[in-house]
Amino acid sequence: MRHDKSILAVVVSTSHIFAGTQGGEILVYSLDTYGCVKVIEGHRGSVLGLCLSQDQDLLFSSAGDRIVNVWSTKNFLRVYTIYSLYDVGDIFCVSYSSSLKTVYLGCQNTSIQWYDLREKDIRPPPDPKAHPAERTSRFFDSSGPGGVQTPRPRSTDDGPRNAVGGQSLEIHNQYIRQFAHFGYVYCMLIARGITSDDPNEEILISGGGDGVIHLWGLNGDKGGAIYEVQALGDDQEGEASVLSLALDGKFLYSGRLDGEINVWDLETYQLVRSLKTVTGDILSLSVGGGFLFSTGVNGLVQKFNRQYETVATFQAHRERVLASTFAYNSKCKPIFVTGGNDSTVAIWDVQDCISAPANNKRTSNEHLFEFLKEFVSYRTVSSDARYKGDCRRGASYLRSVFKNFGAATEMLNTKDSYNPIILATFRGNRLKQPARKRILFYGHYDVIPAENEQGKWISDPFSLQGIDGYLYGRGASDNKGPIMAAIFAVADLIAEQALDSDVVFLIEGEEECGSRGFVNAIQANKELIGDIDWILLANSYWLDDQNPCLTYGLRGVIHATVQVESPHPDLHSGVDGSANLDESLKDLIMTLAQLTGKHGKVRIPGFYDPILPLSQDEKKLYKDITQTLVRGNPDLGDPDELATSLMRRWREASLTIHRFQTSGPENSTIIPRLARASLSLRLVPNQESTVIAQLLTDFLHQVFDSLDTENSLTVTIDHVAEPWLGDFNNQIFQTLERAIIDVWGPTPAPSPSVAHRRKSSAGHAARAFAQRNSITSTTLAAGSGDKDAEEPASAIANGKPEQGMFVTKPLYIREGGSIPSIRFLEKEFGAPAAHLPCGQASDSAHLDNERLRLVNLYNSRRVFKRVFRELPKKE
Structure with missing residues (x-):
């Protein structure tokens, strides 16, 4: 739309576009027809x-x-x-x-x-x-020489x-x-x-x-x-001067001279990102539909997505773009409006933009799905700096969900600008305040990368899709789905006026990177968080696809780097290689070879000394596990061998060498100056990570010194996480057990036809198990994915199962993986923790096509509700 003067300002209502001009007019255009309906002559300037x-x-x-x-x-x-x-x-x-x-x-x-x-x-x-x-004007009406003031001429302009x-x-x-x-x-x-x-x-x-x-x-x-x-x-x-501002939720964008955009997180007041644009001085910024639009002095518009990647650059005006705004027209289609000093207002079709979902306080399962879908859409990948903005947006969105249901919230900053921690507190009924207990729910909103460059996902990993009763999307199972289920469980109790406890959520954004900054942030805000009676987390999976589980133990981990460096540079093996040359890679291999013996037994002195023996109570748990698994999948073989295999992965410490790196060109003739290996030790309860790390360091130096080499050794401890062992006889585990039995009900017994199909589909896995006396989660999942036995039965009246049904309590399991924060939280707050796995073994967390069964999401919500309502105050 053309005019005869520059356009300096624009704003859009649901029916009109308003444009302010250099001549003091306000142009009014219809949003339906883009025709000019009014020219308001409103200002002298x-x-x-x-x-x-x-x-x-x-x-x-x-x-x-x-x-x-x-x-x-x-x-x-x-x-x-x-x-x-x-x-x-x-x-x-x-x-x-x-x-x-x-x-x-x-x-x-x-x-x-x-x-x-x-x-x-x-x-x-x-x-x-x-x-x-x-x-009068101080300049134009000031006194001249001799103090004479020129009279102001009477204006004929009204x-x-x-x-x-x-x-x-x-x-x-x-x-x-x-x-x-x-x-x-x-x-x-x-x-x-x-x-x-x-x-x-x-x-x-x-x-x-x-x-x-x-x-x-x-x-x-x-x-x-x-x-x-x-x-x-x-x-x-x-x-440089701040010329323009735009707001996107809790993110503030400021446009400056020289084409710089600063991105501020208003919840933590931290500078998240600085962008350099091609638009020159940024005279206008607009946000909408998931995009940021930057305009400037050269007439260009630069369009950024949520990862601050440029997705479009176009010439909007011949000269300067002085004003812009994002809006939706009468047909709810996104438009981008610009005004420039070429005396035009331009309307741009930006069909790839999206609108935000409406806010709604319903707490139905359908609404739970909607909230989770929005949550998954944020690429909260903590390990990739490109997604730092999305991590902040995801945290901001989650905080808004907490606020939506009435929680008092805070953003806890972490050092080095790591992703913030969300603290959200739901207060229990004040009438029962003297006996009110405090339950801490721990989780994380960050996820593993899912670029899908090879198209292995069956759908966009960051667009939650429901397929065959499963929700596919990165973070659906680990850990966004369980978090949302727990929030809605609290919301249900609030709606029923039945929340008698305080439920405190601590949701971090760096768990997939070793919980960077978590410890310091919690210690700095311990008084704000308050006393805690119980700790609950839901960050893992069942042992198979049919039987609900409770996790009472996790291994800890030490990640280390071992490096050998030579005083000589990279050499050629044909020119310089000889028996007298101390080679860094040889020394590294000889040193690492002493760490383990036959069948992977760790040779570090004192390594196994602190490990607790197997108690009779725990031995019974393994019997329950093997009987249940073999009943559902006979191809798993001998129950005793199965129990031994599980113990090796859950309650035995281990050492793994992950990768080697060397200096110099990648060809077969180089003698590298430097050789480096990455290794990890999985620890079990009663092994202190600091003690084991020192034993590892001392042993490596001792072995290396015996080589009598001129090379030097460096051992670096990159990350440690303590092992955790819960008391599966305490009140929180027993409350969880009762809730699972009530919500999930009896487990269906496999029919002969189902067992036959399982045998044919899992035969190869069973043979592999028999050969190597070891199993994986994939093997277990393969035996329980048949549709005839997939859906759990509802609870049976009077607790009496129908024929072919097994009333079983959840399987008490340990896991070989690590969650760095759980043991720290137990020590810091003096409160026992319990772990409720929400997903199935086939959820593919950290892998392509991560998913969470819809039934698991809804039933997890019901279990959480029971626990938040019934868990007694710790004595």
Whole structure:
């Protein structure tokens, strides 16, 4: 849409596009036809800022004539005209708090000023001579030589044609924040639900020529007065001016001179990312449909996705793009609107953009699925810096879910800008406060990468899809599905007024990277978290695909790097190789070869000494496991051999060498200067990781010294996680057991036909088991995936099973993997932990096509609800 003057500001309502021009007009276009329906001649100077009220009934315009006009969007008549008694210069921007009915002005004289429209009829009427059009100018009306002042000629111009009518309102001195910035106040916006748990609480965000962003609280009892909450970038001296701002949930984008965009997390006030654009000085930023749009002085628009990758760059205007906004037209199609100094308003079709789902407080299973689908859509991959923004967005989304159900929430920062930890507390019924217990639920929102470059996933890994009763998506099982089930369980109890305990959620974002920063953050905020009676987590899987389990033990882990380095450079084996040369790779291999003996037995002195013997109670658990598994899958063979195999993976320590790396070119003739190996030790309860790490280091140096080589050895402990062993006879395990029996009911016995099919499908796995006396989770899952036996039966009346049904309690299992935080939480809070696996053995966590059965998601919600309601207070 063409005009005869530059377009400096644009804003879009549900029915109209409003564009402010250099000539002081406001152009009004229909959003249906894009035809011009009105030209409002509203200002003597350029229209620099436009803003709509939340209900879109009022349009605010600020300009170079030192005035803010307020217009009705229904009849386009002026309702108010607002001005300051100070000479503020140009008013670059205007914002409006709908809750406080207060207008905020960002001014050239570095001030922020405001007017509370609730006081418009109780303040004294303004002096007509105080209007900016009637006041003398310090420059143009100053005294000349000899003190003579030239009389101002009487203007024949009656002012803009539509700038008539309405109430005149003066901003008095007490409604001014002088030097809000040490530079022009270029941009402002109103944000909601940022600094508190109240989603409607508003703050004002401003950016200025000093390169600083200020967050201002709004005091409704003092006429909307502002007070500083936080300053962003004030510690970065010499930062370029902030010319534009855009908000996406809890993420704030600031556009600066020289084409830089800073990405701020407003929950932690941390700078997440800095982007360099091709648009030059960033005069406008817009967010919508999952994309960020940047515009600048060269007429280009650069479009970024959520990973801050450029997905499009296009020439929007011949010269500068001065204004932009994202909106949806009358047909709910996304559009991008730009205005430039080529005197045009352009409407761009951006069909690849998406809209956000509506917020809803229903707690049905269908709504649980919707929430989980949104949660999975965030690529919260903690191991890849490209997804740092998505990790923050995913955390912000999860926090909003907690808030939606009434939790008090905090974002706990971690050192080195690792992903934050979400602390969310649901308070139990206050009437029962003296006996109120406190249950901590631990989980993680970060996931393993899933790029799907080879197309091995049957659907987009970050778009949750329901297929054959399973939900496919990265994080569905590990660990987003269980987290969402636990939240909805609490929501159910709140809705029934049956939450008698405090439920505290600690959800971290670095578990897949060894829980970086978790320990320090929890210790620094221990008083805020409060006392804890019980700890519950749900971060693993059943032993097969049919029988619910409870996990009472985890192995710990030590990851180490062993490096041998020679004083000589990389050499050629034909030229320099000889028996007298101490080669780094040879020395490394000889050293590592001494770590283990026959059948993998670790040779480190004292390594096995702390390991606890097998108790009779635990031995019975293995009997329950093997009887149940062999009954469902006879091809697993001898129960005693199966029990031995499980013990080796669960309760025996082990050592694994993972990979070798060498220096120099990758060809067969190089003698490398440096050789490095990565190894891990899986520890079992009662083995202290620090002690074992020192034993490993000492033993490697002892072996290496015996080689009498000129090379040098370095042993680095990269990561440690303590093993964990729970008390499977305590109250939390017994409460979980009762809940599982009640929710899952009896287990169906396999029919002869089902057993025959299982035998044929799992025969190869069984033969492999017989040959090597070992099993894997894949083997176990293969024997229980038949549809005839897949769905668990519901609970039987009076606890009496039907014929062919087995009433069994859950299998008590241990696992060979590690969860670094669980033993730390037990020690830190002096509270016992229990582990409820939600998924099946075939969930493929960390692999392609990760999934979670829909029945498991819904039943996990029911189990959590029972536990949160019934778990007694620890004595």
